[in-house]
Amino acid sequence: MKFKKKILCIGAGYVGGPSMAMLAYKCPDYKVTVVDMNFERIDAWNSQDLPVYEPGLNKIVKKARGKNLFFAKDIEKQIKEADIIFVSVNTPTKTFGAGAGMAADLQYWEKTARQILENSYSPKIVIEKSTLPVKTALAMEKILSSPSGKIRFDVLSNPEFLAEGTAVQDLENPDRVLIGSHETRNGLKARQELVNIYSRWVPKEKIITSNIWSSELSKLVANAFLAQRVSSINSISALCEKTDADISEVAKAVGMDSRVGDKFLQAGIGFGGSCFKKDILNLVYLCSYYGLQEVADYWESVVKINEYQQDRFIANILRSMFNTLAGKRICILGFAFKANTGDTRESPAIYIARKLLGEHAEVVISDPKALKNAESDLADVKGDVKYIEDPYLAASGSHAIAILTDWDLYRRLDFRKIYRSMIKPAFLFDGRNIVDHRKCFGIGFNVYPIGKPALSHLHTANGN
Numbered sequence: 001m002k003f004k005k006k007i008l009c010i011g012a013g014y015v016g017g018p019s020m021a022m023l024a025y026k027c028p029d030y031k032v033t034v035v036d037m038n039f040e041r042i043d044a045w046n047s048q049d050l051p052v053y054e055p056g057l058n059k060i061v062k063k064a065r066g067k068n069l070f071f072a073k074d075i076e077k078q079i080k081e082a083d084i085i086f087v088s089v090n091t092p093t094k095t096f097g098a099g100a101g102m103a104a105d106l107q108y109w110e111k112t113a114r115q116i117l118e119n120s121y122s123p124k125i126v127i128e129k130s131t132l133p134v135k136t137a138l139a140m141e142k143i144l145s146s147p148s149g150k151i152r153f154d155v156l157s158n159p160e161f162l163a164e165g166t167a168v169q170d171l172e173n174p175d176r177v178l179i180g181s182h183e184t185r186n187g188l189k190a191r192q193e194l195v196n197i198y199s200r201w202v203p204k205e206k207i208i209t210s211n212i213w214s215s216e217l218s219k220l221v222a223n224a225f226l227a228q229r230v231s232s233i234n235s236i237s238a239l240c241e242k243t244d245a246d247i248s249e250v251a252k253a254v255g256m257d258s259r260v261g262d263k264f265l266q267a268g269i270g271f272g273g274s275c276f277k278k279d280i281l282n283l284v285y286l287c288s289y290y291g292l293q294e295v296a297d298y299w300e301s302v303v304k305i306n307e308y309q310q311d312r313f314i315a316n317i318l319r320s321m322f323n324t325l326a327g328k329r330i331c332i333l334g335f336a337f338k339a340n341t342g343d344t345r346e347s348p349a350i351y352i353a354r355k356l357l358g359e360h361a362e363v364v365i366s367d368p369k370a371l372k373n374a375e376s377d378l379a380d381v382k383g384d385v386k387y388i389e390d391p392y393l394a395a396s397g398s399h400a401i402a403i404l405t406d407w408d409l410y411r412r413l414d415f416r417k418i419y420r421s422m423i424k425p426a427f428l429f430d431g432r433n434i435v436d437h438r439k440c441f442g443i444g445f446n447v448y449p450i451g452k453p454a455l456s457h458l459h460t461a462n463g464n
Ligand code: UDX
Pocket: 010, 011, 012, 013, 014, 015, 016, 035, 036, 037, 038, 041, 088, 089, 090, 091, 108, 109, 111, 112, 129, 130, 131, 132, 274, 275
């Protein structure tokens, strides 16, 4: 079959894989190829067992794979043939040198830019899909200015806003698609080409265009605003616990103001995931770099509150369980950083599990999708840790349950059955506020939600 255009994506991760699968599914007349330096990942994308768990993803991959969607290993040849190249390689927080712990590590990004330059013999549109510091396109363009000057590269910014667990619906029906370009004749022409692709399935009014720097910055700011809402509500949950106010009631009252809105106001153990912390720290670094220390401090506090919330959760477990966890079995329900994904990157569960093991607790971890990742996240820790998928088996014989991921299945558990199998007094720490606290208290549990009064049958010195 003759394809209209050849599209390549470099980086077959959580962003590159699903977003290209959707593009191929919606545009059968475009050939879409995804490459990655990690060949095992490519093999997985070509298998029945995709490397990314997302509801609905299997279906669209199956429909397009082998027809106009390909996962390939010959990176250089694919670059040569492509008309449009999306770059979706990872940009982790730098761990060394200037900006360590804050700035984005752009080494993979730059390496990819050079690889594109070395293997290009025809004009190409190069699209930043990864989240990047504002002004990265400038560096990209400098690298791509080929020595002979014969090959034209137009660089666009098209950040991806999909959230894990809802990637397919976010890609199919996005709130908006953002495309940034230079406002030159060639820049606008390249931008229009990408607008035409998205127009196949996204309503025109949802495709917004901007200058390239606004586009780069908007992605960082969008994530910072979302994370800030989570930290805002979590900070108030601490005050609720001191004052007998109920965080769910406060969130409802505040969120019903249409100017505020009701989303992202769920208090919990803090945000995880590969993006929020990395992107805020990146924003903090950029602000400091440009001499805006007050602005940097403001955004850094979002990350600090997130860490505080996790520490508070652990301190609460310790205090409620008579200040010792040594030899006690604690069942962690949920290890993924949110429901409907097997991803555990930056999951609060990693930190909490490590702290519990540090207190010499026996830890049993249960999760429907993330156990493999949990094992590798905790591979280096010493202590008694078990991985049991069945939540009933995992909870059996434990002193306490800590719910760390908002999986729907945990809402529907038979807590009476679980209570019977546990050591008494039985504790329930609901880090996501997802179960019926009164009902569990009625069953016999000592229940500790987030941002609500504890429901305890014990009368301890702290008044619970
Ligand atoms: C990542 C970042 O988290 C996100 O902020 C950014 O916007 C895009 O990259 P994600 O897709 O979740 O998103 O990352 P990951 O799953 O790690 O995928 C990146 C892929 O790029 C990996 O499979 C890696 O092997 C590949 N890669 C990396 C290359 O193919 N070449 C490189 O030089 C570096």
